[in-house]
Structure formats: structure tokens, C-alpha cells
Amino acid sequence: MLIQPVADLLSRNADHYLIPADVVANVQTNNNLYHAFLVLTKVKYSKIPVLDHGGHFEGLVSLPLITEQMLGFDQLNTEILLQKRVCDVMETRVKTVQNVDDVEETLHLMIDNPFVPVVDEQRIFQGIVTRREFMKSFNFLTHEIGKQYDMIEKDFSTSEKAK
Known part of the structure; x- marks a missing residue:
């Protein structure tokens, strides 16, 4: 669980x-792999995200998933x-978030992913949250937290000696 000052500053942005x-950038489920490769x-x-005709998030497609299909024994x-x-090839087991304000859940998902898809209750694709945007806010947090909150430095050396 995030401490409140950190949660407050991250939620602010x-x-x-x-x-x-x-x-x-996205492709649709029925696009051929040639189109996805070009995009x-x-x-x-x-x-990139994969959507159906109604704008529902269906999964992700990647260059490795496409190039794997082209690999033969001796030629492409x-x-x-x-x-x-x-x-036919997209990744469908993709975790999404509905609320961008849920900073902690999004942070957990971004540990292993460069972006997290955002969907509404009907899984309509709303956009993405990128690790880059989060890191900009984290940079802001590291510079501003001491200005916004009274920070007390804790002496951990005494607690280490007690062990």
C-alpha cells in the first residue's frame, strides 16, 4: 500500500x-498480419492494442508474434x-484498468509492461497509461514531496544494531 503523501502526489497528475x-496506434481483430506488421x-x-469493430479492447499484437508466424525451416x-x-495470433490474456486514478494497481501492472490498456465497464478502449508518463510523475514526486510534506529522517542504524 502506498503511503498517503506518495499516493496524493501521484494521483494529482x-x-x-x-x-x-x-x-x-491500434489494429482490428480482422486485419491481416501484413497490415499489423506495417502499422x-x-x-x-x-x-499495440487490438480492437473489434465496436472499439472493444480484445488484446495486444506484437512484432515477435507476427514474425514467429513467418519463420520457416530455411526461409521466411x-x-x-x-x-x-x-x-489468430494476438495476446488475449491482458490485464487492463478501468480507473486511471487507481495508481497502485496501475503501478503493479507496469512492472512487467511498458503500458497498461484502459477500458470502461463495457471494455471499450479508452487509451493507455505508459510507464513513461508514470515515471515523469514519479520524478515530480521525488522533487516535490519534501516541499509539500514535512519529512522526518528516520535513523535506521539504531534499529539495525538492535537485531
């Missing part, structure tokens, strides 16, 4: 964490990119 869905290459990301099979769909 919560409205800046969300990168809205309309500016996040990923063009935006220079290794992983690029024809497979036109034959297979994103839904």
Missing part, C-alpha cells in the same frame, strides 16, 4: 497519465501475413 484512444513498423512500437514465409488475421 492522474489526468495526465492517459493517452487517449484516438491517438493510440507496428511505421509507428516503431513493438506492441511472408505470404502467411496475407492469410492470417490478427485474431
Whole structure:
């Protein structure tokens, strides 16, 4: 559990964490892998959200998932990119958050992920929270917490000697 001063300062910037869905590169479940490969290459990301026609979040697709499909024994099979769909290879077991203000849950998810998808109650894709945006706020926190709160330095050397 986050201590209250940390939670307060991180929550203060919560409205800046969300990168809205309309500016996040994505593909749809029925797009072929060739299209997904082009989008990923063009935006220079290794992983992007996958949506259905209704804007519901369905999963993530990545360059490694696509290139794995092309690997043959002695050559690359690029024809497979036109034959297979994103839904055939996408990662579907993806943890999401509904509330950007839940700083602690989002932080836990970002330990292993560069971004966390944000969805509403109906799983409509709202956008992403990136580790980069969180780190900017954490940087702010480390510089401001002493100005906002009285910080008392604790002497841990005496408690270590008692053990």
C-alpha cells in the first residue's frame, strides 16, 4: 500500500497519465498480419492494442508474434501475413484498468509492461497509461514531496544494531 503523501502526489497528475484512444496506434481483430506488421513498423512500437469493430479492447499484437508466424525451416514465409488475421495470433490474456486514478494497481501492472490498456465497464478502449508518463510523475514526486510534506529522517542504524 502506498503511503498517503506518495499516493496524493501521484494521483494529482492522474489526468495526465492517459493517452487517449484516438491517438493510440491500434489494429482490428480482422486485419491481416501484413497490415499489423506495417502499422507496428511505421509507428516503431513493438506492441499495440487490438480492437473489434465496436472499439472493444480484445488484446495486444506484437512484432515477435507476427514474425514467429513467418519463420520457416530455411526461409521466411511472408505470404502467411496475407492469410492470417490478427485474431489468430494476438495476446488475449491482458490485464487492463478501468480507473486511471487507481495508481497502485496501475503501478503493479507496469512492472512487467511498458503500458497498461484502459477500458470502461463495457471494455471499450479508452487509451493507455505508459510507464513513461508514470515515471515523469514519479520524478515530480521525488522533487516535490519534501516541499509539500514535512519529512522526518528516520535513523535506521539504531534499529539495525538492535537485531
